[in-house]
Amino acid sequence: MRLDSPWKIRQLMTMKSPLLLIAFLAASLLPMRAAEKPNVLLICVDDLKPTIGAYGDKLAKTPHLDRLAARSVLFESAYCNQAVCSPSRNALMTGLRPQTLGIYDLATNFRQSRPDAVTLAQHFQGAGYRTEAMGKIFHVGHGNSEDAASWTVPHVRPKGVGYALAENNAQITPEQRRAVGEATHKLPRGTAYESADVPDETYNDGQIANEAVARLRAAKQTGAPFFMAVGFLKPHLPFNAPKKYWDLYDRAAIPLAERRTPPDGAPDFAPQFGGELRQYRDIPKKGDLPDDLQRTLIHGYYAATSYMDAQLGRVLSALDETGLAANTIIVVWGDHGWHLGDHGMWCKHTNYEQAARIPLLIATPGMKTGAKTAALVETVDLYPTLAELAGLPAPAGLDGKSFAAVLRDPSAAARDSVTHVYPRGGLMGRAIRTARHRMVEWKKPGAPADSAELELYDYEADPLETKNLAAEQPEIVARLGAILARQPEAKPQISAKASTEAAPAKPKQDRAKMFASRDKNKDGQLSREEFLADQPDPDKAPARFPIFDVNRDGVLSLEEFVTGGKAKP
Numbered sequence: 119m120r121l122d123s124p125w126k127i128r129q130l131m132t133m134k135s136p137l138l139l140i141a142f143l144a145a146s147l148l149p150m151r152a153a154e155k156p157n158v159l160l161i162c163v164d165d166l167k168p169t170i171g172a173y174g175d176k177l178a179k180t181p182h183l184d185r186l187a188a189r190s191v192l193f194e195s196a197y198c199n200q201a202v203c204s205p206s207r208n209a210l211m212t213g214l215r216p217q218t219l220g221i222y223d224l225a226t227n228f229r230q231s232r233p234d235a236v237t238l239a240q241h242f243q244g245a246g247y248r249t250e251a252m253g254k255i256f257h258v259g260h261g262n263s264e265d266a267a268s269w270t271v272p273h274v275r276p277k278g279v280g281y282a283l284a285e286n287n288a289q290i291t292p293e294q295r296r297a298v299g300e301a302t303h304k305l306p307r308g309t310a311y312e313s314a315d316v317p318d319e320t321y322n323d324g325q326i327a328n329e330a331v332a333r334l335r336a337a338k339q340t341g342a343p344f345f346m347a348v349g350f351l352k353p354h355l356p357f358n359a360p361k362k363y364w365d366l367y368d369r370a371a372i373p374l375a376e377r378r379t380p381p382d383g384a385p386d387f388a389p390q391f392g393g394e395l396r397q398y399r400d401i402p403k404k405g406d407l408p409d410d411l412q413r414t415l416i417h418g419y420y421a422a423t424s425y426m427d428a429q430l431g432r433v434l435s436a437l438d439e440t441g442l443a444a445n446t447i448i449v450v451w452g453d454h455g456w457h458l459g460d461h462g463m464w465c466k467h468t469n470y471e472q473a474a475r476i477p478l479l480i481a482t483p484g485m486k487t488g489a490k491t492a493a494l495v496e497t498v499d500l501y502p503t504l505a506e507l508a509g510l511p512a513p514a515g516l517d518g519k520s521f522a523a524v525l526r527d528p529s530a531a532a533r534d535s536v537t538h539v540y541p542r543g544g545l546m547g548r549a550i551r552t553a554r555h556r557m558v559e560w561k562k563p564g565a566p567a568d569s570a571e572l573e574l575y576d577y578e579a580d581p582l583e584t585k586n587l588a589a590e591q592p593e594i595v596a597r598l599g600a601i602l603a604r605q606p607e608a609k610p611q612i613s614a615k616a617s618t619e620a621a622p623a624k625p626k627q628d629r630a631k632m633f634a635s636r637d638k639n640k641d642g643q644l645s646r647e648e649f650l651a652d653q654p655d656p657d658k659a660p661a662r663f664p665i666f667d668v669n670r671d672g673v674l675s676l677e678e679f680v681t682g683g684k685a686k687p
Contacts, residue, residue: 155343156483156508157446158242159437161430162210162347164203164254164354165466166452168477169423177373179366179424182431186450189481191525192490196478197536197551199497201454201466204257206497210451211237211256211268213501213516215537217548220609222541224260231612236513238501239268242345245510250333252276253326253349274329276322276351281358282314288399310398311418312358318428321358323350327429331436338440348433352426353456355465356398357418359425364417366424372413375459376582378406383586385560385571386646387542387661392457392464404651412459419458447507448481451500461583469540469549469558469573470583482507482525491528494553495521496536535601539608543661545571546608550598554578557588557598563610567599574598629680644674 170180172187173194199209205216208228212235216222219231228235239249252274258264264273281287288306318324330348337344352359380389395415396403407415430450437443455473457463466473478495480503481487498518505512506522521532535552542560549558554577561570572588574595580587588595636648646663653659664670666678 154445155246157337157343157442158247158345158504158508159433159446159448160345160347160504161433161448161450162207162253162255162349163426163450163452163477164349164351165454165456166353166423166426166477167455167458167472168452168475169420170477172479173477177367177371178420179363180427182427182434183450183477183479185431186434186448186479186481187488189487190448190450190479190489191482191486191528193478193480193495193524194490194492195494195536195553196476197474197494197496197538198452198454198476199538200540201468201473201538202540203254203453204260204262206453207256209497209517210453210500211239211265213238213498213513213518215498215517215539217539217546217608218517218606220612222539222611224257225262226612227262227265229265237265237268238504239345239347241501241505241510241513242508243268243270245508247343247345248337248340249345249347251347251349252329252333253322254351255347255349276325276329278322278325279320280322280356281308281312282316282320283312286312286358307398308356309400310356310395311414312356313361313364313418313421314358315361318360318425320360321352321425323352323426323429326350327432330433334433334436334440334442338442350426350429353419353422355395357415357422359418359421363424363428364421367417367420369413369417372416372420374409374412374416375461377460377584378462380461380463381573381575381583381586383589384573386664387545388468388547388558388560388573389461389463389470390465390467390660391462394465394467406462407459407464415464416458419456444483446483447504448479449500449504450477450479451497452476452478453497467540469538469547469556471556471575471577474538474549474551480525485525486528489528491524491530492553493521493524493528493530493532494534494536494551495524495532496538499532535598537602537605541611543665545661546610548602548605548608550601552598555594555598557595557602559599559602563608567603630676633676633679642676644679646672649674649679 169175169178171178171184172192198206200206200216200222202224204224205222208219208221209215212228212232219228221228221231243249249268249270251269253276256265286309288308290305294305319328326348333346395401437446454466455475456466457472460472461470498516499521500518502512502516502518502520503522506520512520519533523530524532535550538549540547544562545560546563547558547560549556556575558573559570572595573586574588574591575583576587633644636644636651638648649663650659666674666682668678
């Protein structure tokens with residue numbers, strides 16, 4: 119029995135027998151057995167927003183998440199540090215925000231910024247834990263890689279299929295595959311959703327659950343303390359799930375978003391319009407999505423969530439059946455939220471509530487169960503919190519702050535505010551979220567604060583973010599701006615390490631020719647729609663238009679397009 123074990127200290131305080139107390143103290147001085155260290159089961163879920171029954175979502179069919187919530191503290195005000203996979207997962211595993219690392223993209227590995235970082239898993243590894251992972255923990259792909267140093271045994275990737283039905287795969291030619299080389303994310307995508315009458319193990323999450331169950335049974339046999347990270351892939355696109363999970367939902371009862379336009383007065387570049395989704399072959403490349411398609415996509419998202427929930431249930435059942443649950447801290451964490459048509463947006467990639475708010479459930483033996491807390495927490499806080507719960511000192515220099523006190527008393531506060539970021543077209547959107555407001559400051563890293571464009575939303579008066587109030591409430595902006603000013607300036611995106619071989623020079627673009635090809639009505643200027651049509655980076659392109667539009671007349675002249683909004687040399 120450990121004196122520093124948070125859920126056992128209370129036993130010491132309640133012991134009235136001197137003999138029992140002496141025995142307790144004597145035992146605590148003996149070398150600590152491995153089994154006395156609390157295990158950690160970290161469940162990471164890709165693109166999961168709080169579409170969960172325990173969060174009050176009446177549509178969601180998530181019995182296993184709900185079952186876990188009954189033995190957990192449920193965090194109602196948890197937020198990611200950036201609404202995109204890799205930076206969010208870096209924040210979880212390093213305890214450092216994206217603006218500290220200077221990494222906001224998918225391709226840059228966190229060790230290019232901090233080569234000597236001690237990840238959350240490494241920290242437990244150094245304390246004698248067996249650290250192991252399966253599925254998606256760090257972001258792998260787009261040139262990024264898994265972090266081998268974090269795991270005692272090699273990380274395991276699932277072996278399921280992406281699509282069960284052959285007709286839903288993209289038709290990729292050998293020439294296309296050779297052209298992109300390792301950049302397979304540039305290949306054509308298949309369909310955005312699939313309902314196939316197949317077993318759960320057909321898709322990747324079923325395979326991940328199989329592996330996790332086997333690992334838990336093995337852990338029971340060894341008795342060694344473990345830090346086990348299980349990364350489920352759904353409900354990430356494509357929304358592919360066995361038909362039985364689609365059948366859980368009445369399609370006619372699925373509501374569409376109430377607000378389907380960006381907030382009034384928001385900067386043009388702050389929203390995004392689903393570039394990730396529009397890469398799939400059955401999705402229109404531009405324009406509003408038809409209502410029927412929107413309903414199908416929402417149906418698919420919920421079906422994929424229910425499929426993942428069932429796989430989580432298998433893992434939780436194995437934990438209970440082995441008896442390991444009595445000494446295991448369980449965390450379920452979503453890496454960011456997801457827009458399901460609200461504000462006319464799909465996917466993540468914004469600073470708005472639907473992208474930034476995440477589900478977070480933590481079950482800690484001996485602490486509160488079935489409780490909800492309004493405490494504000496952010497992803498980087500999990501590192502020091504898990505360290506404290508396990509009786510480990512947190513490394514110095516983390517951005518995170520332990521909220522272990524909230525797990526003992528859910529009415530306790532953790533932070534007065536949380537922060538998250540999203541970059542757009544050379545600008546950095548840094549957000550401060552309090553219990554009532556969110557302010558977003560858009561400016562170039564290092565630029566003076568008075569050069570920023572601002573957003574402000576009041577979630578008591580306007581929970582759907584219908585209007586930017588920054589111009590109307592300068593006193594609130596000033597108060598939240600003062601909080602932001604206490605933080606270090608956001609680092610710009612770090613550059614990839616220079617190659618030993620010089621890269622071939624890119625051919626110079628003929629921007630005048632590009633202008634002419636985009637000027638469909640041949641009126642000598644580009645409307646916003648003409649500018650955005652068929653852009654190779656539809657998520658980033660909207661941010662460029664207001665930068666190019668120097669005279670702010672809503673159209674681009676040839677000169678503005680050719681110079682990109684920059685003064686002639």
